[in-house]
Amino acid sequence: MPFTLEGEDPELSTLSFFSTLTITANIDKEKSLFSLDLSRSEAFPSRRFETHNYLFHPCEAFIAYPVPHDAAHLQLALGECLGEGRTGKVYSAHVLGPLPNLPSPIPSELVVKFAKLNHCRNLAREAWVYNFLDRQTKYEPVGTIVPRCYGFFTAKLADCDLDLDLDPLVEDELPWSIPEWEEYPEQDDTLTDDNEDEIVEPSEWALEEWITKDRSKWNTWEPDPEDPLVAVILLEKGGETYSQIDDKDPLVREDVELALWDLVHAGVVHDDFRMANIVRAPTTAKFCRRHERVHQWCIIDFNRAWVVDLGREQLPSALKLMHSFIGYQEMYFYGWNPND
Numbered sequence: 123m124p125f126t127l128e129g130e131d132p133e134l135s136t137l138s139f140f141s142t143l144t145i146t147a148n149i150d151k152e153k154s155l156f157s158l159d160l161s162r163s164e165a166f167p168s169r170r171f172e173t174h175n176y177l178f179h180p181c182e183a184f185i186a187y188p189v190p191h192d193a194a195h196l197q198l199a200l201g202e203c204l205g206e207g208r209t210g211k212v213y214s215a216h217v218l219g220p221l222p223n224l225p226s227p228i229p230s231e232l233v234v235k236f237a238k239l240n241h242c243r244n245l246a247r248e249a250w251v252y253n254f255l256d257r258q259t260k261y262e263p264v265g266t267i268v269p270r271c272y273g274f275f276t277a278k279l280a281d282c283d284l285d286l287d288l289d290p291l292v293e294d295e296l297p298w299s300i301p302e303w304e305e306y307p308e309q310d311d312t313l314t315d316d317n318e319d320e321i322v323e324p325s326e327w328a329l330e331e332w333i334t335k336d337r338s339k340w341n342t343w344e345p346d347p348e349d350p351l352v353a354v355i356l357l358e359k360g361g362e363t364y365s366q367i368d369d370k371d372p373l374v375r376e377d378v379e380l381a382l383w384d385l386v387h388a389g390v391v392h393d394d395f396r397m398a399n400i401v402r403a404p405t406t407a408k409f410c411r412r413h414e415r416v417h418q419w420c421i422i423d424f425n426r427a428w429v430v431d432l433g434r435e436q437l438p439s440a441l442k443l444m445h446s447f448i449g450y451q452e453m454y455f456y457g458w459n460p461n462d
């Protein structure tokens with residue numbers, strides 16, 4: 123039985139399109155670097171952040187949503203690297219045909235974000251935030267102010283068909299390689315809701331099949347150097363990253379601030395809001411009904427986000443609190459000085 127929430131049409135969500143994925147990367151026309159077969163994996167639910175007391179709760183709406191098992195297979199050819207952060211490396215990828223029948227067309231270029239081998243848990247969380255946003259049907263943030271997501275996939279590195287004569291330099295450059303500068307290659311970063319002192323235990327409502335954060339296999343996940351895991355999320359491709367020059371244009375700033383409000387109104391405080399996490403919106407961006415415009419920018423990178431269930435909050439005070447946290451990292455970026 124597909125799992126749906128009231129008012130939701132699972133057929134239309136891009137998260138329901140694919141069950142399996144093959145990514146190939148070529149060194150040149152003749153030679154393949156690797157071919158990787160991945161399957162959909164459960165994302166890592168966050169705890170619900172309660173704004174009046176700053177506590178994280180387990181919650182029945184904050185569970186791992188079932189993944190499609192009988193949906194289509196997608197084949198991608200890896201393209202150029204678009205960027206790299208602490209968690210992962212991001213590549214453009216070309217969709218290889220023939221495509222099966224899908225509920226709606228997909229672009230010919232997508233984005234694959236590979237977790238570095240020690241950051242699969244963080245990527246599993248980011249994937250869950252996309253799931254959560256995908257379920258906000260009133261103003262539909264996904265496709266409007268954040269890219270559409272096509273799923274979270276994993277595979278054992280041991281099953282990857284990798285060119286074994288690799289030059290060690292190329293090996294260090296693989297999409298999932300842990301960089302030399304990584305201080306803690308043996309562990310993933312702590313997440314905002316990992317603080318065990320703050321947990322309110324699941325009460326009797328928590329049915330056995332509901333996978334809350336505490337019950338998720340990702341909660342205790344640690345990288346295994348003997349049997350590494352590769353994890354990716356598949357996203358719609360945005361354009362250039364927001365720059366200092368863009369930031370000087372008041373109309374651009376206004377547009378990004380409004381997009382950020384949309385995110386807050388979906389119950390998500392980004393908590394890593396900086397220029398590197400804003401990209402030009404894809405040409406397929408949807409009309410925003412709240413602001414009656416197509417936003418020109420979209421927000422990415424959600425592994426640090428705190429997620430609030432606005433249906434349970436005292437709305438005015440929760441929104442006020444969330445708005446006070448919308449700026450981060452850059453001095454005075456969107457009105458909030460992190461040193462205050």
Ligand SMILES: Nc1ncnc2c1ncn2[C@@H]1O[C@H](COP(=O)(O)OP(=O)(O)OP(=O)(O)O)[C@@H](O)[C@H]1O
Pocket residue numbers: 204205206207208209210211212233235269357358359360361363394398399401422423
């Ligand atoms: N959907 C996208 N479309 C276009 N470019 C993207 C997309 N997603 C990511 N990028 C590019 O890749 C870069 C790194 O992505 P991202 O911020 O998600 O990585 P990260 O490892 O999570 O970073 P952090 O250091 O914040 O953890 C971005 O700054 C952006 O330039």
